[in-house]
Amino acid sequence: MGLNKPNQLSITRRLRHQSQSQRFPLVNKWTIDFSSERTLADQASPDNLPASKRLPQSPLITHPQPGPVKIRKNRPTRNDTSELEKNPWAVALASPVRMCSVTGARIPRDLLGEWGLVRKPDTENHYLLPVGLMKDALKPRSKAEANGPEEVRADLPSTDEATQESTIVNAVRQEKPGQQLLLRMINSQPLLQALSKPLSRNSGKRPAIAKILPFRWKHPLGPITSRVEKQLLWRPDMADYVLRQRQQAVINSLDKVQRRHPRLDLPEGAWKVLDVHEPSVTAISEALGRLGPLERMASGVILLLSPLGGSAPTAETLYSPTTESEVPLFDLPALLTPSDLAKLRATEPGYFHGDAVFFRPDNRVDVEAVLALWNLQRYAAGVNS
Incomplete structure (x- = not known):
């Protein structure tokens, strides 16, 4: 009996020691290092990250810039605006x-x-x-x-x-x-x-x-x-x-234009007399096609000097075979008085001696003349413009 008591005590102490070692395991230096690396690896995995850190972040946070950067468009050069100024x-x-x-x-x-x-x-x-x-x-x-x-x-x-x-x-x-x-x-x-x-x-x-x-x-x-x-x-x-004042403004504008373009034989001039066999829309369109391609032809207009045949009203545009687009048409006999039209035909350069003429603006004075014609046409037609 005396020999069994120490054995029982040793067994009890051994069990208590094992339980305490399981609750507080003794680890050495190497075990701590490996466990820390394993813990960091587990934390770095996407599955262990919190939901707030797994969401996509704004570029303002991921790629911060030192200050506000405003992207400005380049100012137009003279070459960019020169064509529009003549339209x-x-x-x-x-x-x-x-x-x-x-x-x-x-x-x-x-x-x-x-x-x-x-x-x-x-x-x-x-x-x-x-x-x-x-x-x-x-x-x-x-x-x-x-x-x-x-x-x-x-x-x-x-x-x-x-x-x-x-x-x-x-x-x-x-x-x-x-x-x-x-x-x-x-x-x-x-x-x-x-x-x-x-x-x-x-x-x-x-x-x-x-x-x-x-x-x-x-x-x-x-x-x-x-x-x-x-x-x-x-x-x-x-x-x-007001109608009379607009007609007079057109006459004055065309008079200024003629003084700026005194010659009619220039190949690149603003005026081109159309060779029209008869005053009709088809004949004017064919004469416009015979001019061939011209620079800035889409900015030009046609001035009709003789009334068209037939009782149909004059169209405001005419098809150009060269540019394959519509060209504005101004019927001067319908817009101006007979005395004004006779005054234009009496001018010396000879721009208004034929049945129709093609006019392409080259400067600010030419542009104002076309706008005066356009405003007169819209006013006479009763269109709010």
């Missing part, structure tokens, strides 16, 4: 967008008309007129021209209207630059026809024409007081008056 349609559409004071429509500035107040001489009344179409007539004159006789245009029906026209022009010439108030109005003949009757009435304390004036013109922001509003006038025949 009338690109010039008109690229002009700044402005608002029509009557309709509120926002369209490019070159498709709007400029209007301003013009004082009637010896009175305190003011007319609202399209001063943008009267730039040549409103230029300051020299003393010799001012003392000379006034030129009365033949298109005015009576002497009273001619006198009134000349006095209005003289009044505007005396105004200093920057003193004239300007508003913009859409180029529409039906709009002016609808406005002429109500705006020409002066009954009541406040005339109807004062309603279309911009707010910045009126007191206290502008110089127009309630007393000046009562003295504003509107021509009853404003639609016909």
Whole structure:
């Protein structure tokens, strides 16, 4: 019995030691190193990473940059803009967008008309007129021209209207630059026809024409007081008056163009007289094809000088076999008066002696002439543009 007790005690101690060794295993230096490497490898595996670290990260975090970088487009060179500057349609559409004071429509500035107040001489009344179409007539004159006789245009029906026209022009010439108030109005003949009757009435304390004036013109922001509003006038025949002014603007523009291109025999000139056998759309299209390929041919226009045969209305475009596209066509006998057309045919370079001519703008003056033709055509057709 005495021998069994120590054996039982040793067995108990051995079991206790084994249990404690299992709970707190003794590891050596090598075991610690290997276990640490194994633990790091387990943590680096995608399955053991948390969900927040397994999600894709933003490039702003993975590839940080020192500061904000703004990518700017290169500015156009002179070669890039030279071709567009000679294209009338690109010039008109690229002009700044402005608002029509009557309709509120926002369209490019070159498709709007400029209007301003013009004082009637010896009175305190003011007319609202399209001063943008009267730039040549409103230029300051020299003393010799001012003392000379006034030129009365033949298109005015009576002497009273001619006198009134000349006095209005003289009044505007005396105004200093920057003193004239300007508003913009859409180029529409039906709009002016609808406005002429109500705006020409002066009954009541406040005339109807004062309603279309911009707010910045009126007191206290502008110089127009309630007393000046009562003295504003509107021509009853404003639609016909603007049509005549647009026709005169076309004549003046074409006259400037002819002075810049005095020679007709230049191979790369702006003017090309079309050899038309008969005034028809087919004949003009064939004559245009015989010109062959020209530089910037798509920017050119056709000026029709003789009325087309038949009763069908003249088309606004004509097919060009060379460029395989439509070319704008301006029917001058339908747009201008017979006296204006005879004046163009009497010019010396001979551009308007035939039935049709092809015109390709080469500078800013040529572009303005084409835009004047385009505005006249849209105005005569009754299209809001």
